[in-house]
Amino acid sequence: MSQSEETTAQNPFLTNHDRRAIHLAGSIQPHGVLLALNSQLEILQVSNNTQQYFGKATQDLLGQSLDSLFDARQTATIKQCWEKNIGSVSSYKVAIITNHQEQFFDCIVHRTADVLIVELEATASNSEISFFSFHGLVSDAIAQMQNTANLVEFLDLVVTELRKITEFDRVMAYQFDGQGAGAVVAEAKQEDLPPYLGLHYPETDIPIESRELYTRCKLRFIPDFNAQAVNLVPINHPITHQPLDLTLSVLRGVDTCCVEFHQNMGVRALLVISLMQEGKLWGLISCHHHTPKYLAYEVRKICEFLGQIVSSELAHKVSHSEWDYEVKLKALQSELLASISQADNFIDALIKPEIRLLDVVSAAGAAVCLDNEITLVGVTPNLEQVQSLIEWADTQVRENLFYTDSLAKLYPDGIVFKDTASGLLLLRISQVRRYYILWFRPEVMQTVNWAGNPNESIHLDVDGNVTLGPRKSFAKWQETVQLTSLPWKKSELDSAIALRNAIVGIVLSKADELAKINLELERSNRELSSFAYAASHDLKEPLRGIYNYSTVLIEDYAHVLDAEGIEYIETVVTLSVRMEALINALLRLAQLGKAQLRAKATDINELINQVIDIFYASRQYSQVLDIRIPRPLPTISCDAVLVNEVFSNLVGNALKYNDKAEQWVEIGYLDAAQQQTGENSAPVFYVRDNGIGIPEHHRETIFRLFKRLHSQEKFGGGVGAGLAIVKKIIELHNGQIWLESNVGLGSTFYFTL
Ligand code: ADP
Numbered sequence: 001m002s003q004s005e006e007t008t009a010q011n012p013f014l015t016n017h018d019r020r021a022i023h024l025a026g027s028i029q030p031h032g033v034l035l036a037l038n039s040q041l042e043i044l045q046v047s048n049n050t051q052q053y054f055g056k057a058t059q060d061l062l063g064q065s066l067d068s069l070f071d072a073r074q075t076a077t078i079k080q081c082w083e084k085n086i087g088s089v090s091s092y093k094v095a096i097i098t099n100h101q102e103q104f105f106d107c108i109v110h111r112t113a114d115v116l117i118v119e120l121e122a123t124a125s126n127s128e129i130s131f132f133s134f135h136g137l138v139s140d141a142i143a144q145m146q147n148t149a150n151l152v153e154f155l156d157l158v159v160t161e162l163r164k165i166t167e168f169d170r171v172m173a174y175q176f177d178g179q180g181a182g183a184v185v186a187e188a189k190q191e192d193l194p195p196y197l198g199l200h201y202p203e204t205d206i207p208i209e210s211r212e213l214y215t216r217c218k219l220r221f222i223p224d225f226n227a228q229a230v231n232l233v234p235i236n237h238p239i240t241h242q243p244l245d246l247t248l249s250v251l252r253g254v255d256t257c258c259v260e261f262h263q264n265m266g267v268r269a270l271l272v273i274s275l276m277q278e279g280k281l282w283g284l285i286s287c288h289h290h291t292p293k294y295l296a297y298e299v300r301k302i303c304e305f306l307g308q309i310v311s312s313e314l315a316h317k318v319s320h321s322e323w324d325y326e327v328k329l330k331a332l333q334s335e336l337l338a339s340i341s342q343a344d345n346f347i348d349a350l351i352k353p354e355i356r357l358l359d360v361v362s363a364a365g366a367a368v369c370l371d372n373e374i375t376l377v378g379v380t381p382n383l384e385q386v387q388s389l390i391e392w393a394d395t396q397v398r399e400n401l402f403y404t405d406s407l408a409k410l411y412p413d414g415i416v417f418k419d420t421a422s423g424l425l426l427l428r429i430s431q432v433r434r435y436y437i438l439w440f441r442p443e444v445m446q447t448v449n450w451a452g453n454p455n456e457s458i459h460l461d462v463d464g465n466v467t468l469g470p471r472k473s474f475a476k477w478q479e480t481v482q483l484t485s486l487p488w489k490k491s492e493l494d495s496a497i498a499l500r501n502a503i504v505g506i507v508l509s510k511a512d513e514l515a516k517i518n519l520e521l522e523r524s525n526r527e528l529s530s531f532a533y534a535a536s537h538d539l540k541e542p543l544r545g546i547y548n549y550s551t552v553l554i555e556d557y558a559h560v561l562d563a564e565g566i567e568y569i570e571t572v573v574t575l576s577v578r579m580e581a582l583i584n585a586l587l588r589l590a591q592l593g594k595a596q597l598r599a600k601a602t603d604i605n606e607l608i609n610q611v612i613d614i615f616y617a618s619r620q621y622s623q624v625l626d627i628r629i630p631r632p633l634p635t636i637s638c639d640a641v642l643v644n645e646v647f648s649n650l651v652g653n654a655l656k657y658n659d660k661a662e663q664w665v666e667i668g669y670l671d672a673a674q675q676q677t678g679e680n681s682a683p684v685f686y687v688r689d690n691g692i693g694i695p696e697h698h699r700e701t702i703f704r705l706f707k708r709l710h711s712q713e714k715f716g717g718g719v720g721a722g723l724a725i726v727k728k729i730i731e732l733h734n735g736q737i738w739l740e741s742n743v744g745l746g747s748t749f750y751f752t753l
Contacts, residue, residue, distance in 0.1 A: 023213055023245060023246055023247040023252070024243040024244070024245065024246065025229075025246050025252055025253035025254075025255070026231065026232055026235050026236075026243055026244070026253070027047075027229040027230060027231045027232065027253035028047050028119075028229065028230050028232070028246075028249065028251035028252060028253050029222065029223070029224075029227060029229065029230070029251050029252070029253060029254065030049055030227050030228060030229070030230050031121060031122075031223055031224075031227070031251070031294065032047075032053075032105075032119055032120050032121040032122070032250070032251045033046070033047050033049060033050055033053050033054070033119070033120045034046065034047040034117065034118070034119050034120075034232065034249065034251050035047075035061075035066070035069075035117070035118040035119075035120075036115040036116070036117055036118075036232075036237070036244055037066060037078075037115060037116040037117075037118060038114075038115060038116075039082055039116075040065070041065055041066040041067075041075065041078065041079060041116070042063060042064065042065055042066075043061050043062055043063065043064050043065075043066065044062075044115060044237060044238055044239075045062075045115075045232045045233065045234060045237065045238070045244060046058050046061050046062060046232070046233055047230045047231070047232055047233070047251075048230050048231050048232070048233050049230045053098065053103075053120070053122060054069065054096060054098045054103075055098045055099040056069075056098075058233050059233075062233065062234075066078060066118075069096055070094060070096065071095075074092070074094050074095075074107075077092060078092075078107075078109060078116070078118060081109045081110070081111060081116055082111065082116060084111060085111070086111050086112060086113060087110065087111070087216075087248060088110065088111070089108060089109070089110040089248060090108075090109050090110070091106060091107065091108045091109070091297065091301070092106075092107045092109070093105070093106065093107070093123070093126050094107040094120070095126060096120075103122060104122070104123050104124065104125060104126045105120040105121060105122055105123060106120070106121045106123050106296075106297040106298075107119070107120050108120075108121070108250050108297065110248050110249075112244075112245050112248075113245075114237070114240065115237070115244070117244070117246075117248075117249060119249060119250050119251050121250070121251075121297055123296065123297070134298075134302060137165055137302055138302060138305065138306060138309075140161075141157075141158075141161035141165075141306065142306075142309055144157055144161070145157055145158060145161075145309070145310070145313055146313065148317075150317070150320065150321055150324070151317045151318060151320070151321040152185070152186065152321075154313065154314075154317050155173040155185055155186035156186045156188075158173060158186065158285065158306075158310050159171040159172060159173050159186045159187060159188040159285065160188040161306070162188075162273075162285060162287065162303060162306065163188040163189075163287070165299065165302060165303060165306075166271060166287050166295060166299070166303060167293075168269070168271065168287035168288060168289045168293065169189065169190045169193060169288055169289050169290050170187065170188070170189040170190065170193055170196070170287065170288040170289075171187070171188045171189070171285065171286070171287045171288075172184045172186065172187045172188075172189075172196060172197075172285070172286050172287075172288075173185050173186035173187070173275070173283060173284075173285055174201075174283050174284045174285070174286055175282065175283040176206075176211070176281065176282065176283055177487075178487060179487075180206070180207075180208065180211065181200065181201060182200070182201055182206070182283065183198065183199065183200045183201065184196045184197050184198060184199050185197075185283070206284075211281050213247060214272065214274045214281055214284060215274065215276070215280070215281045216247055216248065217247055217248050217274075218273065218274040218276070218304055218307055218308070219271070219272070219273055219274070219300055219303065219304040219307065220252075220270070220271070220272040221250065221270070221271050221272075221295065221300055222254055222262075222269060222270045222271075223269050223292055223293055223294040223295070224268055224269060224292035224293075224294075225254065225259050225262050225263055225267065225268055225269070225270070226263070226268065226292070227292075229253045229254070230253075232244060250297070250300075262288075265288075266290055267288045267289070267290065268289060268290055268291050268292050268293070269288070269289035269291070269292055269293035269294075270286070270287065270288060270289075271286075271287040271295065271300070271303065272284050272285070272286050272287070273285040273287075273303055273304060273306070273307035273310075274307060274311075275307060275310055275311050275314060276311040276314075277311065277314050277315050277318060278315060282311070282314060282318070285307065285310075322491070325491060326491045328359075329359075329360060329361075329491055329492065329494075329495045330495075332356055332359050332360045332495075333360055333495055333498055333499060333502075335356065336349075336350070336356055336357070336360060336499065337499070337502045337506075339352075340502070340503060340506055341502075341506050346370070347368055347370065347373070347375055350368055350437070351366075351368060351375060351377050354377045354378060355378075357377055357437075358377065358378050358439070360495055360496075360499065361425055361439050361488070361492040361493075361495055361496055362489075362492055363378070363423075363425065363439035363440055363441055364378055364379045364420070364440060364441055364442055365377065365378035365379040365380035365420060365421070365439070365440040366378055366380065366437065366438060366439045366440065367380055367386045367390075367436075367437070367438040367440075368436075368437050368438075369386075369390055369434060369435065369436040369437075369438070370433075370434075370435055371433060371434050371435070372434075374386055374387065374390070378440075379420050379440070379442065380420060380421065380440055381417035381420055381421050381440070382417075385413075385416070385417055386438070388413065389411065389413075389414070389421075389424075389438070390434065390436060390438070392411055392413075393426055393428075393436065393438075394434065396410075396411075397426060397428065399428070400427065400428045400497075400500060401425075401426070401427060401428075401493060401496060401497055401500070402424075402425075402426040402428070403423075403424065403425040403426065403488045403493060404423065404424055405422065405423045405441070405484050405485045405486065405487045405488065406422060406423075406483050406484045406485070407421055407422055407423065407424045407483075408422065408483040409483060415483065418443045418483050419442055419443055420440055420442055421440035421441070421442070421485075422441065422442060422443040422444070422483050422484055422485040423440065423441030423442075423484075423485025423486065423487075423488065424438060424439070424440060424441075425438070425439040425441075425488055425492070425493070425496055426438050426439075427496050427497075427499065427500050428500075429500060429503055429504065429507075437496075437499070437500075439496070441485035441486060441488075442485060443482070443483060443484065443485060444484050444485055444486055525593065526593075526594070528593070529590045529591075529593030529594050530590075530594070532586060532587075532589070532590035532593070533587060533590035533591065533593075533594070535586075536583045536584075536586040536587040536590060537587060539583050540580065540583055540587075543576055543579055543580055543583065544580075546572065546576045547573060547576040547577065547580070550569050550572045550573045550576065551573060553569050554566065554569050554570065554573070578712075578719070581719045582706070582719050582721075585705075585706075585719050585721030585724075585725070586705075586721070588721070588725055589705065589721065589724060589725055589728060592642075592725065592728045592729065592732065593728070595642070595732060597638075597639045597642070597732055597733065598639050598641070599637050599638055599639050599733075600637065600638075600639075600640065601635055601636070601637050602635065602636060602637070602638050602640045602643065603633075603635045604633035604634060604635065604636065604643075604669075604685070605629075605632055605633045607640055607643060607644055607647065608629065608633065608647060608667055610644060611644060611647045611648050611651060612625075612627055612651075614648065615627075615651065615652075615655070625655075626662070626663060626664040626665070627651070627664070627665050627666075627667065628664055628665065628666040628667070629666070629667050629668065630666065630668050631668065633667070633668070633669055633685075634669065634671075634683050636682070636683065636753060638733055638753050639729075639732075639733070642729045642732065642733075643729070643733075643753065645725065645726075645729060646726050646729050646730065646751070647667070647687070649722040649723065649725065649726045650687040650726065650749050651665055651667070651687055652722065653689075653722060653723070654687055654688070654689035654691060654747075655689070656715050656716050656718070657689070657691045657692050657715050657747075658689055658690065658691035658692065659691070659692055660690050660691070662690075663689070663690065663691070664689070664690055665687065665688065665689050666686075666687070666688040666689075667685075667686070667687055667688075668685070668686055668688070669683040669684060669685045669686065670683065670684040670686070670750075671683055682735075682752050682753065683752070684750050684751070684752050685750070685751055685752070685753070686748050686749060686750045686751075687748070687749050688746065688747070688748040688749075689746050689747055689748075690745065690746040691746050691747060692715075692743070692744065693741045693742050693743035693744050693745055693746055693747055694709070694739065694741040694743070694747050695741075695743055696741075699738075699739055699741065702723050703723045703724055703726075703727045703737070704720075704724060705720070705721055705724040706719060706720040706721060706724075707720050707723075707724075708720035726751075730751050730752075730753065733753040734753075735751055735752040735753040736751065736752055737749065737750065737751040738750055738751075
């Protein structure tokens with residue numbers, strides 16, 4: 001990896017002070033001369049290579065005025081630079097008489113707080129690059145850049161154009177992530193070189209200090225890593241004794257670690273251009289060459305200028321690509337919501353197609369949990385692991401949206417499934433029920449493309465000392481990114497929240513709908529019972545008339561009718577009696593529909609005694625009544641009048657549908673222990689007989705109104721409403737009724753209240 005020009009942070013033996021001091025190198029690269037001047041333009045410090053460039057000894061220049069090198073016009077120009085802002089850089093062509101010859105230089109001048117730094121790079125000609133050749137170099141590139149459709153295409157074009165201009169072997173665009181790590185996102189290179197495109201690099205490769213330098217100084221050029229550095233004389237400012245701030249120096253010396261880093265990779269020359277977005281370092285363009293390569297200052301300026309154009313276009317392209325991504329998420333979201341709102345099966349709507357649920361937040365796996373039902377999608381931990389994770393979330397997570405890119409650090413059990421779920425995004429749909437959507441992302445080490453082998457660059461020197469090369473930082477990164485997934489982006493979190501809001505909205509509106517339907521149902525139920533009540537009530541009167549007139553016919557007009565006529569009228573009487581019974585039953589049921597329970601503590605023993613007394617009173621049963629009550633019955637809260645009706649009906653049926661010579665009825669109850677349920681279970685009452693029994697397929701239908709299993713003549717007739725009324729009363733008590741029966745042997749009706 002070449003992006004790191006300053007790699008001091010890779011070397012753990014350097015102190016923090018050293019790490020901060022990379023801009024205070026105290027030396028320059030040998031392809032030029034550096035002079036530090038005071039406001040009188042007296043030379044305070046100079047690089048120790050003036051003999052080579054000017055034919056003058058360094059010591060002879062110290063303390064001298066700039067006049068001793070430059071002519072008056074040139075000196076006057078330089079003097080003006082004192083008036084400029086700190087940090088602003090100016091460049092001129094100058095001619096200096098060296099060894100009686102005129103030599104041209106590119107003269108690059110900038111101010112620090114207390115000195116003027118003048119840097120001189122030898123150049124062959126005195127002429128500035130013409131506007132036309134400059135225009136020729138950049139105008140095409142700029143025009144094409146503006147036409148690219150997306151960020152990737154744009155950066156591809158940038159590196160290609162820059163490679164054309166610089167003629168370096170490899171030109172790469174490198175993008176930082178939020179944490180300072182980054183990846184090669186575009187590359188133009190000589191064909192036979194191995195590709196670096198897609199490789200990721202740790203934050204430590206380009207530590208914060210270097211990133212700050214790149215933020216301030218937008219172009220860095222090192223024509224030859226093997227070149228011998230040239231010290232400044234004296235090394236510190238002669239009055240302040242402070243080292244010279246070389247942040248903006250074009251000749252700034254190269255950190256030894258950086259030299260080794262690039263030498264290891266076979267890189268001899270390097271050009272780095274900063275890419276800025278909204279004042280922050282977005283990335284770098286890094287150019288490598290495998291032999292020494294000098295680029296004229298003008299060409300470097302063109303590259304820097306292009307860098308600025310790229311930076312300004314970048315904001316637009318980046319926001320465009322982020323926007324594209326957001327649009328994609330939004331489209332997925334609304335598609336998902338449309339399916340959820342239309343579907344009957346919520347889970348199906350969420351997970352079909354599976355990829356949509358994953359893409360909506362760019363996850364590799366997901367789990368949808370509705371109470372105990374968990375559905376897994378994509379690459380996830382196993383079901384048991386997800387269950388435990390949800391149990392953990394149940395107690396530990398209060399927020400509706402929870403996310404981490406390092407689950408194992410919060411949930412140590414998660415370490416076993418770090419490969420699939422180092423990242424977790426959890427959406428709590430309900431505060432009361434266990435409704436969750438979980439999304440998972442794998443550990444980043446599983447997903448990114450590694451840049452090289454960490455051991456490759458650890459060397460032993462002749463003394464057996466370990467030298468740390470560039471890839472040492474890689475190992476360090478491995479430590480820092482362990483158990484970590486790619487971070488969740490804001491747009492992805494927004495997408496999850498929008499999904500939650502929509503789901504809650506849909507669920508709520510469905511609940512509203514249900515409540516409305518319930519209300520409507522209640523209203524129509526009420527209307528129906530009123531109608532049934534009114535109808536049956538009103539029917540009784542004409543029926544009475546039919547009955548009365550028919551009896552009068554039989555009693556007073558029997559003599560005018562023949563036997564057949566009398567038989568017909570007798571049938572009318574029987575039928576109207578039966579019809580009255582039916583209407584009464586209907587009326588009773590309608591009344592029950594409107595009934596309010598009058599519940600109070602009722603001793604069921606007493607209640608049963610009243611029921612039995614009525615049966616004794618009726619002549620029909622007095623002889624044969626064998627009613628057994630094996631143990632005293634409990635006292636419970638119920639509507640005594642209605643429960644009396646329940647027992648009367650059940651006991652009546654038990655006696656009625658019995659063909660045995662010795663009939664018996666048993667009334668009892670099962671307590672909680674006998675039911676083998678919880679301690680608080682209500683008693684289950686039963687009425688048992690040794691009667692005819694009820695075939696299996698009729699055990700539901702007998703509770704329907706007017707449903708009878710026998711003809712009128714058999715078992716003393718009946719209207720078939722008794723059990724419907726019983727069921728209604730039990731339901732009014734929020735109870736249930738069911739039965740067991742053996743045909744020919746008897747039946748047991750059970751109920752709760
Ligand atoms: P009804 O007794 O007026 O016919 P019910 O609603 O009370 O109406 O009973 C419906 C039917 O269920 C009866 O016609 C009878 O066939 C059957 N049935 C009810 N109780 C018993 C029982 N204890 N043993 C056998 N059959 C029964």
